[in-house]
Amino acid sequence: MGKIVGIDLGTTNSVVGVIEAGRPIIIANSEGNRTTPSIVGFTKDKEIVIGDQARRQLVLNPKNTFYNLKRFIGCDWDELDENSISVPYNVKANDSGSIRVLSPFTEREYAPEELVSSIIRKLINDAETYLADTVDSAVITVPAYFNEAQRQATKDAAILAGIKVERILNEPTAAALSYGFEKSSSNNVLVFDLGGGTFDVSLLKISNGVFDVKATCGDTQLGGNNFDSKIVDWLAERFIKKYKIDLRRDRQALQRLTEAAEKAKCELSGLQKTKISLPFITTNDDGPLHIEETIDRKLFESLSQDLLNRLLEPVQIALNDSGWDPEDIDEVVLVGGSTRIPMVQQLVKTLVPKDPCQSVNPDEVVAIGASIQSGIISGDLRDLLLNDVTPLSLGLETIGGIMKVLIPRNTPIPVRQSDVFSTSEANQSSVVVQVRQGERPIASENKSLGKFKLSGIPPAPRGIPQVQVAFDIDANGLLEVSATDRTTGRKQTVTISGGSNLNEQEIKSIIEEAKSKANDDRKKRSVIDRKNNALTLIAQAEKRLRDASLEFGPYGAERQQRAVEVAIQDVEEYIDDDDPQELEISVSSLQEALFGLNRKFAVEKRIESNPLQGIKNTFGSIKDELFSDDYWDEDPWDNEMNSNYRNSRYRNTRDEDPWDNEYFL
Numbered sequence: 001m002g003k004i005v006g007i008d009l010g011t012t013n014s015v016v017g018v019i020e021a022g023r024p025i026i027i028a029n030s031e032g033n034r035t036t037p038s039i040v041g042f043t044k045d046k047e048i049v050i051g052d053q054a055r056r057q058l059v060l061n062p063k064n065t066f067y068n069l070k071r072f073i074g075c076d077w078d079e080l081d082e083n084s085i086s087v088p089y090n091v092k093a094n095d096s097g098s099i100r101v102l103s104p105f106t107e108r109e110y111a112p113e114e115l116v117s118s119i120i121r122k123l124i125n126d127a128e129t130y131l132a133d134t135v136d137s138a139v140i141t142v143p144a145y146f147n148e149a150q151r152q153a154t155k156d157a158a159i160l161a162g163i164k165v166e167r168i169l170n171e172p173t174a175a176a177l178s179y180g181f182e183k184s185s186s187n188n189v190l191v192f193d194l195g196g197g198t199f200d201v202s203l204l205k206i207s208n209g210v211f212d213v214k215a216t217c218g219d220t221q222l223g224g225n226n227f228d229s230k231i232v233d234w235l236a237e238r239f240i241k242k243y244k245i246d247l248r249r250d251r252q253a254l255q256r257l258t259e260a261a262e263k264a265k266c267e268l269s270g271l272q273k274t275k276i277s278l279p280f281i282t283t284n285d286d287g288p289l290h291i292e293e294t295i296d297r298k299l300f301e302s303l304s305q306d307l308l309n310r311l312l313e314p315v316q317i318a319l320n321d322s323g324w325d326p327e328d329i330d331e332v333v334l335v336g337g338s339t340r341i342p343m344v345q346q347l348v349k350t351l352v353p354k355d356p357c358q359s360v361n362p363d364e365v366v367a368i369g370a371s372i373q374s375g376i377i378s379g380d381l382r383d384l385l386l387n388d389v390t391p392l393s394l395g396l397e398t399i400g401g402i403m404k405v406l407i408p409r410n411t412p413i414p415v416r417q418s419d420v421f422s423t424s425e426a427n428q429s430s431v432v433v434q435v436r437q438g439e440r441p442i443a444s445e446n447k448s449l450g451k452f453k454l455s456g457i458p459p460a461p462r463g464i465p466q467v468q469v470a471f472d473i474d475a476n477g478l479l480e481v482s483a484t485d486r487t488t489g490r491k492q493t494v495t496i497s498g499g500s501n502l503n504e505q506e507i508k509s510i511i512e513e514a515k516s517k518a519n520d521d522r523k524k525r526s527v528i529d530r531k532n533n534a535l536t537l538i539a540q541a542e543k544r545l546r547d548a549s550l551e552f553g554p555y556g557a558e559r560q561q562r563a564v565e566v567a568i569q570d571v572e573e574y575i576d577d578d579d580p581q582e583l584e585i586s587v588s589s590l591q592e593a594l595f596g597l598n599r600k601f602a603v604e605k606r607i608e609s610n611p612l613q614g615i616k617n618t619f620g621s622i623k624d625e626l627f628s629d630d631y632w633d634e635d636p637w638d639n640e641m642n643s644n645y646r647n648s649r650y651r652n653t654r655d656e657d658p659w660d661n662e663y664f665l
């Protein structure tokens with residue numbers, strides 16, 4: 001079995017971690033960074049780019065570079081707010097109201113979970129490289145306030161990435177796991193998690209390794225991006241006043257504005273004011289136009305007042321649901337990059353008069369928690385117990401469009417609840433179970449998670465048949481609903497899986513496509529790697545030839561120099577050839593020739609540093625020295641290539657050494 005990793009799949013950045021020697025660690029990505037931008041793009045050649053590479057093309061290729069995807073996952077078009085869809089790439093609703101993003105380069109539309117799956121795949125690949133082991137499953141975190149559809153869509157994204165999801169874990173709970181890991185005291189903790197695109201607040205009781213979530217609340221369409229937009233709008237409005245041009249209509253300008261706004265926002269966390277300078281943002285009849293503005297913290301705070309108000313309500317609801325007063329809270333843990341904004345920190349202090357805990361890194365704490373959970377599942381970590389809750393009420397639509405709640409929000413999970421329903425008309429032979437999630441009394445105002453029909457109910461006056469509807473939520477917060485006719489025993493069960501808006505067939509074909517692409521990519525990559533390695537070897541060989549002519553003159557090692565020159569020509573001939581075998585043979589000939597030349601250097605060096613030894617060598621004993629381990633340990637050329645070569649060839653067949661005569665006479 002492969003390893004299990006913990007993944008924080010963030011709106012802005014994603015992080016992967018694992019348990020090593022009983023402790024959680026963060027794994028750096030292939031670019032050497034501990035966080036990977038949650039950005040996916042396509043190049044002109046239809047190549048997919050992910051993370052830092054995708055981030056680099058944001059400004060120049062805004063229509064084919066997709067970020068903030070987490071805000072779309074598992075949502076229907078009409079659930080999105082204005083802010084979420086004001087992105088420089090094309091987002092649309094398909095015929096069934098599901099969200100699709102379009103890439104002009106690949107001429108395809110994608111479900112958000114399909115693109116998110118490539119981010120997961122990259123994190124897994126980087127983890128596999130680091131661990132030198134396969135990774136086949138993961139704990140993935142989601143905002144606590146994610147509904148069923150969003151959780152299911154996240155799970156589908158993992159399936160598309162070829163990964164089994166061991167557990168969907170709430171982000172603030174993961175943060176609390178990380179905070180409470182190895183702490184023996186008993187604490188009531190408030191986790192305030194404001195990331196790039198989502199906001200969560202959770203209240204937990206942590207006591208000797210038992211993590212009891214008491215209440216959770218949040219807003220899945222509120223995060224650092226909304227604060228960026230405030231500055232973008234301010235800049236754009238001022239530009240309209242000056243030049244009557246709305247920069248938000250120009251995709252490239254919008255992307256530059258957004259990046260500059262985010263930068264200014266982050267700077268205002270440490271400075272009182274900062275400059276925003278965007279030269280050549282657009283042109284008019286008078287020529288190029290520029291932005292030169294200064295924004296101060298006060299202005300930023302006044303622009304963001306409504307966002308602060310949106311942060312207040314979920315905290316108050318969570319406190320009410322938990323039954324705790326602010327004074328009952330022992331510790332406040334701030335999670336997510338946006339909690340670095342001073343006014344956000346001040347707001348938290350006005351709600352809970354405590355200095356927030358400084359011991360956690362807000363960027364990594366969620367991935368650390370996910371890794372701890374993966375350690376609990378794999379058995380690497382023991383004596384930790386996690387009791388989570390369901391964030392939103394679950395129920396079904398009854399006659400008249402009224403929501404009947406079966407499982408109220410903040411109920412500990414796993415949980416099973418059932419109730420008995422009847423028919424509304426005489427001789428009604430079937431009932432429709434419409435499952436919904438949300439807090440509104442009118443069913444249609446809550447999120448629909450799917451519906452199914454139970455038929456075959458025997459004729460009877462209205463109100464007589466008894467249909468038992470049961471809701472089961474597992475530890476991942478995923479729901480199964482069943483309806484049983486008590487008279488006939490007939491039963492219908494559905495696992496809610498409508499979240500991703502991708503049907504089974506679509507999921508299958510995306511997986512197939514990804515697999516065949518992966519093969520193509522592997523092939524392409526190995527051709528590029530082979531070519532790059534050959535070029536590196538040629539460069540090494542040319543340098544060594546230059547060293548040789550300085551050291552020995554043009555004829556001092558003529559035979560070896562000539563052999564290297566000929567071998568270089570061979571490699572150059574085959575480097576652009578389609579036949580990998582010919583290139584491989586020519587590369588190993590070059591390695592062989594280079595090895596011969598290096599040995600010439602080695603012998604010369606040996607003789608120079610000890611002339612008496614040189615005389616001795618002349619009479620034969622250097623041969624043994626050359627092949628002793630001590631000698632080669634000091635050899636600066638004893639790299640992997642040479643040592644393999646030495647082992648495979650000279651060590652075993654030294655008596656047949658073709659250079660024997662030359663060195664040892």
Ligand code: AMP
Nearest residue numbers: 010012195196224266269336337338340
């Ligand atoms: P996360 O999802 O936790 O990676 O948080 C990303 C969000 O944090 C983005 O919106 C960033 O702009 C924001 N952020 C990161 N650093 C800072 C900072 N120093 N001040 C304000 N916001 C920040």
